[in-house]
Amino acid sequence: AQSVTQPDIHITVSEGASLELRCNYSYGATPYLFWYVQSPGQGLQLLLKYFSGDTLVQGIKGFEAEFKRSQSSFNLRKPSVHWSDAAEYFCAVGADYKLSFGAGTTVTVRA
């Protein structure tokens, strides 16, 4: 069965600084990987996804993620964080009609 680990529960970053959120997955075959964002009191919105091909994936809101098979990782990055990026971020792996989510990383942006 697939699983996802997000090692960082909470990250605080200054506005304008770069952000990197870590995600490690466990799955025997080629994974389908996703990053979702959840703003307070809202549902989840897809930021980006990886199925195959180029290992650097571009998403919405200026986010990108890099798939590294050798490290079983799919880390999310943003070069310059805006106050509106404060949210909870979830990494997920898809297989067999199911998505398995990590526990999430909460991002706080300080002025």
Add this chain to the structure above:
Amino acid sequence: NAGVTQTPKFQVLKTGQSMTLQCAQDMNHNSMYWYRQDPGMGLRLIYYSASEGTTDKGEVPNGYNVSRLNKREFSLRLESAAPSQTSVYFCASSVYSSTDTQYFGPGTRLTVL
């Protein structure tokens, strides 16, 4: 185009009461899902329906039942609510399988006293 809608938004139940959470999507998606979200645990799949007429258990199905009423609607029923079912419940849909993008509803916050 409303996407995925859920009713109600909030609900408070007493232990032992029953209720049904409603979910509808207007994107002509085949697959629908119910998740629960608890602090520090991410989202866990309760049940899913890969296509109209089929339902399957997810990771945490105990205490829940589902009905895929038609292609648009997928309801979640708590027959006898327990405090452990206090959670935020999300419905989602996708074109076919979980390898497709899932679109989420706004959630239902349920408290069981």
